Amino acid sequence: MGPQGSGKGTQGKLLADELDYVYAEMSPTLKEYAKLNLEDKEKIEKCIAEGKLVPDEIVMRVIKYKFEGSLGIILDGVPRNKNQATEIVALAQEYGFKIITVYIDLPDDEAIKRLLARKICPVDGYEPPYPESLTKENCDKCGAKLITRSDDKEKIIKKRLLEYHEKTEPMMKYLEEQGKIVKIDGMPTVPEVHKSVIDGLKKIGI
Numbered sequence: 001m002g003p004q005g006s007g008k009g010t011q012g013k014l015l016a017d018e019l020d021y022v023y024a025e026m027s028p029t030l031k032e033y034a035k036l037n038l039e040d041k042e043k044i045e046k047c048i049a050e051g052k053l054v055p056d057e058i059v060m061r062v063i064k065y066k067f068e069g070s071l072g073i074i075l076d077g078v079p080r081n082k083n084q085a086t087e088i089v090a091l092a093q094e095y096g097f098k099i100i101t102v103y104i105d106l107p108d109d110e111a112i113k114r115l116l117a118r119k120i121c122p123v124d125g126y127e128p129p130y131p132e133s134l135t136k137e138n139c140d141k142c143g144a145k146l147i148t149r150s151d152d153k154e155k156i157i158k159k160r161l162l163e164y165h166e167k168t169e170p171m172m173k174y175l176e177e178q179g180k181i182v183k184i185d186g187m188p189t190v191p192e193v194h195k196s197v198i199d200g201l202k203k204i205g206i
């Protein structure tokens with residue numbers, strides 16, 4: 001977990017590779033699940049098209065689908081509220097999974113700076129990390145010209161961060177009560193943050 005711009009997606013993927021866990025970012029996972037589940041497909045597509053959040057009960061079915069047969073799973077983009085957190089904890093217990101929350105902290109002003117600088121490759125989705133993103137014009141992988149993300153406007157970013165704090169803080173309190181939590185400073189570089197995540201997990205015996 002962590003605010004937008006904290007690099008939690010990048011860190012989640014690095015950690016999943018290292019532990020041989022499944023990495024599940026919610027929005028692509030929803031699309032993957034929708035292809036297999038025709039009953040929920042329509043509802044999911046409607047929510048995405050209208051920019052609404054997918055109902056909790058569908059999110060839980062998607063998580064259950066990901067839990068099946070996996071050694072361990074790194075969730076990114078869920079839980080988004082305390083209700084989802086409660087249900088994920090219950091489901092994890094059913095599957096015999098322990099819950100560890102890795103929280104990557106980043107001050108709002110730094111998150112805003114990073115999000116405003118964010119660029120993405122229109123061909124393969126590559127995103128250069130901050131601060132490289134400030135000066136980079138072309139994709140490292142394919143050379144295409146990088147574009148800025150249309151949702152990264154300052155007013156929208158601030159609104160999202162505000163919503164994030166409102167929903168996250170009560171949920172974090174709950175998750176802290178449920179299991180173990182590793183808090184990481186998201187300010188350093190990607191490899192340094194990754195090292196802190198690993199050290200933090202080792203410290204609590206993972």
Ligand SMILES: [Zn+2]
Nearest residue numbers: 121124139142
């Ligand atoms: Zn590219």
